[in-house]
Amino acid sequence: MLNLFLIQALNGVQLGILLFLVAAGLTLIFGVMDLINLAHGALYMIGAYLAATLTAATGSFLLGLVLALPATLAFGLALEFLVVRHLYGRDHLDQVLATFGLILILNEGVRIVWGAAPMSVPVPDALSGSVRLVGTLHYPLYRVAIIAAGLATGLGLHLLVNHTRLGMRLRAGASNGPMVAALGVDIRRLFLVVFGLGAMLAGFAGAMVAPILSVDPGMGDSVLILTFVVIVIGGVGSVRGAFVAGLLVGLADQLGRTFGPILLRSVMDASAASQTGRTLAPMLIYILMAMVLFFRPSGLFPARGSR
Amino acid sequence: MLAARIAAEPPRRRAALPGAALAGLVLAALACLPLAAEAAGLPFLVVTATRMMIFGLAALSLDLILGYGAMVSFGHAAFIGLGAYAVGILDAHGVRDLAIQAPVAAGVCALFALVTGAISLRTRGVYFIMITLAFGQMAYFFMVSLAAYGGDDGLPLSGRSTLFGMRLVEGDPALFYLVLAVLAVALLALRRVVASRFGRVLRGSRDNAVRMQAIGFSPLPYRLTAYVIAGAIAGLAGVLLANQAEFVSPAYMSWQRSGELIVMVVLGGMGTLVGPVAGAAALIALEEVLAHYSDHWRLGLGLMLVAVVLLSRGGLAGLAARLAGRRA
Numbered sequence: 001m002l003n004l005f006l007i008q009a010l011n012g013v014q015l016g017i018l019l020f021l022v023a024a025g026l027t028l029i030f031g032v033m034d035l036i037n038l039a040h041g042a043l044y045m046i047g048a049y050l051a052a053t054l055t056a057a058t059g060s061f062l063l064g065l066v067l068a069l070p071a072t073l074a075f076g077l078a079l080e081f082l083v084v085r086h087l088y089g090r091d092h093l094d095q096v097l098a099t100f101g102l103i104l105i106l107n108e109g110v111r112i113v114w115g116a117a118p119m120s121v122p123v124p125d126a127l128s129g130s131v132r133l134v135g136t137l138h139y140p141l142y143r144v145a146i147i148a149a150g151l152a153t154g155l156g157l158h159l160l161v162n163h164t165r166l167g168m169r170l171r172a173g174a175s176n177g178p179m180v181a182a183l184g185v186d187i188r189r190l191f192l193v194v195f196g197l198g199a200m201l202a203g204f205a206g207a208m209v210a211p212i213l214s215v216d217p218g219m220g221d222s223v224l225i226l227t228f229v230v231i232v233i234g235g236v237g238s239v240r241g242a243f244v245a246g247l248l249v250g251l252a253d254q255l256g257r258t259f260g261p262i263l264l265r266s267v268m269d270a271s272a273a274s275q276t277g278r279t280l281a282p283m284l285i286y287i288l289m290a291m292v293l294f295f296r297p298s299g300l301f302p303a304r305g306s307r
Numbered sequence: 308m309l310a311a312r313i314a315a316e317p318p319r320r321r322a323a324l325p326g327a328a329l330a331g332l333v334l335a336a337l338a339c340l341p342l343a344a345e346a347a348g349l350p351f352l353v354v355t356a357t358r359m360m361i362f363g364l365a366a367l368s369l370d371l372i373l374g375y376g377a378m379v380s381f382g383h384a385a386f387i388g389l390g391a392y393a394v395g396i397l398d399a400h401g402v403r404d405l406a407i408q409a410p411v412a413a414g415v416c417a418l419f420a421l422v423t424g425a426i427s428l429r430t431r432g433v434y435f436i437m438i439t440l441a442f443g444q445m446a447y448f449f450m451v452s453l454a455a456y457g458g459d460d461g462l463p464l465s466g467r468s469t470l471f472g473m474r475l476v477e478g479d480p481a482l483f484y485l486v487l488a489v490l491a492v493a494l495l496a497l498r499r500v501v502a503s504r505f506g507r508v509l510r511g512s513r514d515n516a517v518r519m520q521a522i523g524f525s526p527l528p529y530r531l532t533a534y535v536i537a538g539a540i541a542g543l544a545g546v547l548l549a550n551q552a553e554f555v556s557p558a559y560m561s562w563q564r565s566g567e568l569i570v571m572v573v574l575g576g577m578g579t580l581v582g583p584v585a586g587a588a589a590l591i592a593l594e595e596v597l598a599h600y601s602d603h604w605r606l607g608l609g610l611m612l613v614a615v616v617l618l619s620r621g622g623l624a625g626l627a628a629r630l631a632g633r634r635a
Contacts, residue, residue: 036433038566086617092432093379094616097573100566101612108606225444225562228437236433279452286445290426293438297429 003137008258009251014143016250017150021205022223023230023242024157025198031174031237032194033088036095039079039102040202041224047072047203048210048219049110052119061124061211068207069200076199080192088191103221110217118214146208153204154243161239170194174237229285233292235299244300249285256284330581334491341480353479354551359591360486361547363584364493366571368540373569374578375501376533377513378428379436382443383568386416386538388560390545392450395462395555405468405476405546412546413539419446420538424531443565450557461556468550476550486547490584493540497580500536509533510578570612 026040050071055064083102087095123142130138161167169190172180181187206219213219230249234241261277268276292300337356344352365387372378393412402408423442427435456462467476476482500506511519512526519526549555558564567590575586593611597604 030433034433036436083613083617090616092436093373093569093573096379096381096436096566097570098613098616100570101609101616104605104609105613106609108603108609112603112606221562225440229441232434232437232441275454278454279449282448282452283445286441286448289438289441290423293430293434294426298434 003135004258005255006133006137007139008254010139010143010147012251012254013247014147014150014250015254016247017147017154018205018209018246019223019226019230019250020243020246021150021153021208022202023227023234023246024154024239025194025201026227027231027234027237027239027242028170028174028194029198030231032170032177033173033191034177035084035087036092036099037084038096038099038224039106040198040227041220041222042103042106043072043076043079043199043202043220044206044223045110045215045217045220046075046106047206048213048215049114049119049206050075050203051207051210052121052215053114055121055210061121064121065207069204072203072207073196073200076203077192077196079199080195084195085188085191107217107220114217116217118216120214121210123211142211146212149208150205153201157201157239166193226285229289231299233289233299235302238299238301241299241301249288252288253281253285257281260284330494334487337487338484341483345480350479353483355591355595357479357483357486357551358548359588360483360490360584361544361551362568362571362591363587364486364490364547365541365544366568366575366583366587367490367493367497367580368537368544369568370572370577370580370583371497371501371537371540372530372533373572374576374580374583375506375509375513376530378530378534379569380427380439380534380537381436381562381565381569382423382439382441382446383537383541384560384562384564385443385446386420386541387545387548387564388450388557389416389419389446390542391549391555391559392456392462392545393542394468394546394549395464396456398464398468399456399462403465403469404472405470408468409543409546412542416542416545417535417539420535421531424534424538428527428530428534440562440565443560443562447557447560447562450560457555459557461554461558464549464553464555467553468546482547482551486551489543489547493543494580494584497540501580505529505532574615 022040022044026037029035029037029040047068051061051064051068053064054067054071055061058064058067079102083098087098127142127145129141131141131144133139159167161170169180169185172185173187173190173194177187180190205223226249230242230245233248234243234245257277260281261274264273264277267273296302337360340356341353344350365383368386369380369383372380390412393415394408397403397408397411423439427438427442430438450456451459467474467482470476470485476485501509508519508524508526508529512524512529516526545559548559571586571590572583573586574589575584576582593608594604597607601607
């Protein structure tokens with residue numbers, strides 16, 4: 001039981017880290033540009049597809065991953081230049097419609113270019129083993145690598161946001177955008193940097209999961225919704241909130257799926273417990289979100305003090 | 308009492324009358340459609356028109372909160388799905404009469420709207436969009452994992468519902484007339500609602516919530532009531548959709564459906580009631596036509612959406628205003 005708990009907790013942390021990588025960029029895009037970007041999940045998908053293609057072309061996952069990052073960045077910048085740039089300052093409804101259109105275009109575009117069948121990426125040989133945790137308990141090395149890479153990225157992002165000039169502008173932009181522009185910061189360039197950074201982080205997350213999930217045209221959509229939950233719980237514009245909420249959501253989801261039915265077994269019979277548990281588990285994170293919002297309508301770490 | 312005087316001010320009816328005449332004309336034309344389709348040998352037109360009106364009903368209900376309340380709900384398809392599942396689950400237990408199914412569906416949806424609305428409406432703007440989306444997904448995943456009623460695979464109905472024990476909607480034309488009647492009643496009822504004191508408070512809160520509070524109205528109960536009404540009507544659309552397809556599936560409540568409903572309302576014209584119904588008809592017609600030419604029709608729809616938003620000054624609202632100005 002303890003072993004199962006440890007494994008599921010690690011899976012939860014791994015999911016949480018991935019959600020954090022996607023959510024960190026998106027929460028800054030919401031916070032700094034006041035832009036609701038539904039197409040962010042599509043960037044995660046693009047990252048995964050680019051990594052899959054480049055890995056197949058170069059024969060090395062590491063090389064594929066390293067090449068996929070600038071490719072996703074370029075894609076994100078092109079998207080900002082062509083479409084997203086014109087949505088700043090627009091009505092939220094316009095942003096929803098345009099980025100909803102972008103999802104349709106990108107999902108369908110991926111289906112045209114790569115086909116509807118899922119692609120698979122082999123786990124790189126160097127990371128294909130497993131590590132011993134305690135006793136006989138083993139955990140796949142690749143998942144450990146995802147957690148480590150995510151934590152390192154998180155640390156880098158923390159340093160960037162809290163200890164650099166750019167980070168200062170990001171935080172200032174999230175708390176009061178017009179004032180930052182009035183003080184002479186080139187806000188258009190700041191927006192471009194934020195969007196590119198967000199695209200690259202989402203692409204990185206997509207590339208990292210490519211070996212353990214199937215790469216298919218709908219993969220961005222499910223992540224997008226989970227990311228929204230993370231951002232809402234963490235507070236729009238807060239990278240720290242995205243980190244805490246990402247782990248919270250990841251753990252609640254993974255532990256809920258395994259231990260929900262086990263806990264329910266103490267109050268009802270086994271078959272009813274497993275049925276109820278299976279039904280309730282996917283809803284758990286939404287219930288968590290509703291609870292957080294009920295007590296704190298602007299999330300755990302709201303970036304904007306006065307709202 | 309200033310508040311009472313403002314609320315009692317008679318509604319302006321200047322633009323309302325031609326719209327009503329047009330709507331009446333369209334309804335009359337629609338009433339002849341099954342006969343015409345039969346005569347022309349195109350019976351599938353009746354099925355398509357029925358789908359258009361069902362989604363028109365759903366878009367109409369969304370317009371009440373989106374157009375008149377500025378509440379951008381991204382989870383409205385959940386109500387369609389819940390309404391459809393109310394029919395499917397009651398049907399699986401042998402309850403096949405619309406006289407029971409429809410009130411249960413509307414009641415379930417109203418309750419879901421009351422609970423989720425009470426939480427969602429504590430927030431505004433981007434938060435509201437994301438929360439309604441999340442609640443929609445919650446309902447979606449609930450149905451996906453509800454293995455007892457088909458889960459992911461959906462749930463076939465044993466047949467169309469009866470009405471007061473009679474098999475009235477067996478044929479497609481009969482169902483068409485039922486949907487037409489429901490849509491007409493909903494349209495008339497919502498016209499009364501938005502012109503009433505309640506509707507004016509709702510619009511006032513949309514335009515300036517602070518001012519409404521200053522003259523003594525708390526927007527929340529009005530918004531929540533509108534949210535519940537919209538949810539119940541969308542649930543009725545779900546009842547009709549389940550009957551039309553004789554099948555219930557979680558796909559009815561996917562978030563893409565919610566997005567399409569918003570597209571219907573905005574393209575048709577927010578805050579016009581008739582517009583979203585036309586928007587629904589246009590979008591479904593567009594889907595049918597594009598799907599006829601290519602499997603990748605969603606690409607065309609996406610390009611159109613982006614182009615409409617980018618190329619219209621002041622967004623879609625500006626485009627609608629300019630089109631309306633040209634028409635006048």
